[in-house]
Amino acid sequence: MTGLHTFPGWGERLLGEARLALVGTPWAFLFHQDGTPPGRLPEFADESGNRRAIDPLLLAWLQRSPPPIVSNPQSTDIKLWNSLLRGQTGSMLQAVAPAGAPLCPEFANLAIEVATETELASLHALSHAGSAARPRVDAASDWIVHNIQPDNATNHPWAVHVFLQRALESGSVEHRLYAETLLHNCVVSLGRADRFSALVLLDSGRTLKAADTATAGK
Numbered sequence: 001m002t003g004l005h006t007f008p009g010w011g012e013r014l015l016g017e018a019r020l021a022l023v024g025t026p027w028a029f030l031f032h033q034d035g036t037p038p039g040r041l042p043e044f045a046d047e048s049g050n051r052r053a054i055d056p057l058l059l060a061w062l063q064r065s066p067p068p069i070v071s072n073p074q075s076t077d078i079k080l081w082n083s084l085l086r087g088q089t090g091s092m093l094q095a096v097a098p099a100g101a102p103l104c105p106e107f108a109n110l111a112i113e114v115a116t117e118t119e120l121a122s123l124h125a126l127s128h129a130g131s132a133a134r135p136r137v138d139a140a141s142d143w144i145v146h147n148i149q150p151d152n153a154t155n156h157p158w159a160v161h162v163f164l165q166r167a168l169e170s171g172s173v174e175h176r177l178y179a180e181t182l183l184h185n186c187v188v189s190l191g192r193a194d195r196f197s198a199l200v201l202l203d204s205g206r207t208l209k210a211a212d213t214a215t216a217g218k
Contacts, residue, residue: 010205015206018193018199022198030062044056046194046196047195054078083095096122116152119140123158158200
């Protein structure tokens with residue numbers, strides 16, 4: 001059974017959006033089965049030439065390559081991605097606030113756009129931290145849906161798979177609408193996802209397809 005009411009259906013949808021943005025770029029190799037770069041890659045930047053501190057971390061995760069050096073990470077999202085890449089998943093829950101609050105302890109001190117981006121990127125990383133983190137991931141997605149507008153960020157669809165997974169498992173219309181808004185916002189400007197959003201969608205699509213495989217194997 002496929003379609004936009006299943007894990008594989010949504011996984012293919014997200015992967016399709018990612019392909020539209022990455023085809024013809026040096027990062028199209030990420031769709032190949034072995035995921036091996038064809039040669040030396042240029043430094044990643046989006047269509048506007050923007051680079052973020054989180055870019056090399058996300059790329060290392062997608063390529064399954066050694067983590068880049070991160071000196072004294074301050075923001076929660078960078079801390080969590082850095083720990084994830086180093087296999088330090090046990091410490092990730094210690095870096096976030098308890099349930100009933102944002103994941104990011106610094107949330108209230110940030111401008112809403114930065115706070116939203118940081119919170120969603122943190123949730124995306126924590127979703128990969130294993131079953132022990134699942135209750136905190138679910139609680140965070142619930143808190144976000146009820147407290148943060150999905151169009152406050154920079155139109156990057158961080159953690160879209162988390163909201164879709166929650167929607168499909170619980171039947172929550174709110175979580176599905178949140179995910180759909182994140183996806184819409186990242187494609188509306190260019191008629192497709194921007195290059196950075198495509199990397200996020202690629203990981204989310206892979207995650208949903210893997211989640212379906214894991215569920216089928218139980």
